[in-house]
Structures are given as structure tokens and as C-alpha cells.
Amino acid sequence: xxxxxxxxxxxxxxxxxxxxxxxxxxxxxxHASPDFLSWWLxxxxxxxxxxxxxxxxxxxSVSHPTLGESDxxxxxGDGNGKRYAVLTExxxxxxPQAQQGERYRQRGTAGVEDGLWHDFRxxxxxxxxxxxxxxxxxxxxxxxxxxxxxxWFLSHFHDSKRGTYKxxxxxxxxxxxxxxxxAKNRYILVHDSGGQTDELVLGPAGELGKLQAW
Numbered sequence: 354x355x356x357x358x359x360x361x362x363x364x365x366x367x368x369x370x371x372x373x374x375x376x377x378x379x380x381x382x383x384h385a386s387p388d389f390l391s392w393w394l395x396x397x398x399x400x401x402x403x404x405x406x407x408x409x410x411x412x413x414s415v416s417h418p419t420l421g422e423s424d425x426x427x428x429x430g431d432g433n434g435k436r437y438a439v440l441t442e443x444x445x446x447x448x449p450q451a452q453q454g455e456r457y458r459q460r461g462t463a464g465v466e467d468g469l470w471h472d473f474r475x476x477x478x479x480x481x482x483x484x485x486x487x488x489x490x491x492x493x494x495x496x497x498x499x500x501x502x503x504x505w506f507l508s509h510f511h512d513s514k515r516g517t518y519k520x521x522x523x524x525x526x527x528x529x530x531x532x533x534x535x536a537k538n539r540y541i542l543v544h545d546s547g548g549q550t551d552e553l554v555l556g557p558a559g560e561l562g563k564l565q566a567w
Contacts, residue, residue, distance in 0.1 A: 367525040372443045383411040397439050397474045397495040405431040420460045436470040444479040446530045454492025480530040499523050
């Protein structure tokens with residue numbers, strides 16, 4: 354009998370992850386899990402009278418014609434007919450774009466002015482080390498670490514293969530961020546001209562990359 358050689362399988366399930374992978378994981382739970390939706394709204398601070406928990410919709414990659422794109426848009430309502438939006442930015446290891454947090458707020462305000470919702474919150478999700486290594490996160494109303502999303506899955510799907518898979522996906526994204534965006538290499542330089550402060554980071558290949566100017 355011919356012996357079949359064991360295949361050379363990859364050492365990890367995920368070779369690399371994109372932010373879209375996490376976007377779709379969160380989007381699925383917003384659509385499918387009332388428990389996750391309630392937890393999410395509590396974390397971002399959406400309140401209504403009565404509490405705004407009626408799911409209206411959630412969308413991925415929603416663009417404004419002049420103010421840019423939101424990675425995730427969640428719309429909920431309360432018992433009085435008021436609508437609340439949550440505009441979420443997702444980061445694994447990519448540097449923030451110029452005024453990215455402020456443009457999320459501008460898109461939220463534009464939605465109020467256009468009659469799409471009555472109030473809004475902005476949010477950023479990312480590995481905890483990213484959230485503590487970038488000043489841009491201060492421009493969002495709420496910050497949710499991947500680690501907290503992982504903990505939610507562990508507490509709600511601790512005996513589920515589907516939940517285990519999602520936990521492994523989040524763990525892989527957290528590990529990828531550690532390897533690509535090491536917090537210990539972050540530092541600040543201040544220009545003499547006008548006192549402008551630039552945030553700089555030493556990238557994985559040793560190059561110096563500019564993240565943003567304040």
C-alpha cells in the first residue's frame with residue numbers, strides 16, 4: 354500500500370489579517386446577536402429614553418461624498434422614534450490618516466443635519482497597544498480594545514467551536530499588531546518652527562514613518 358505523505362500545512366490558521374476581517378466579524382454580531390448589540394451600545398455610550406436598543410441596521414464601508422469613509426455604521430432607535438448612529442473606525446496596525454478622528458465626527462454631524470439620525474457617537478476599535486500608542490484615538494467618543502471583544506466571545510461562546518474560531522481570529526490580529534506596530538518604538542519629536550508636534554514611529558523594517566502632524 355502506498356504511504357501518503359503528510360502535507361506541509363501552515364503553522365497558523367491566518368497568514369495575515371486585514372481590518373476588513375475584523376469589520377465583518379463585528380458586523381455579523383451586530384446583525385445576529387442582541388446580546389452583543391446591547392454590550393456594544395453600552396460600551397460606546399448610546400443612551401435614549403427609553404434605552405435605544407431597537408436595531409435598524411448596520412453597514413460596512415459607508416462613504417460620505419466629501420468627508421470620507423466609516424468602517425462600520427450602526428443605526429438604532431428608541432421607543433420615541435429617535436435614531437442614534439455609531440460610526441466606528443477599525444485599526445490593526447495601519448497609521449491614522451490626517452484628522453481621521455475629526456472627520457468621523459464631521460460625518461456624524463452631517464448625518465444629523467441631513468436628517469439621517471438625531472444623535473451619534475464615534476468609536477475606534479483596535480488592539481489595546483494601538484489604542485495606548487496613538488494620540489488620534491482621543492478624537493473618538495469611545496475606544497474598544499480587541500481584547501475586550503475577545504473577552505465577550507469567551508464569556509458567551511466558551512463551549513462553541515464557532516466562538517473559538519472568532520477568538521482565534523481576534524488573537525491573531527492582536528499578535529499581528531504586536532509584530533508590526535511595536536509600542537516601544539513610538540516617540541514624539543517637536544519641531545522648533547511654530548511648535549508643531551509630529552508623531553513618529555519606527556516601523557518593522559527599521560524605517561521612520563510619520564503618523565500625523567498636530
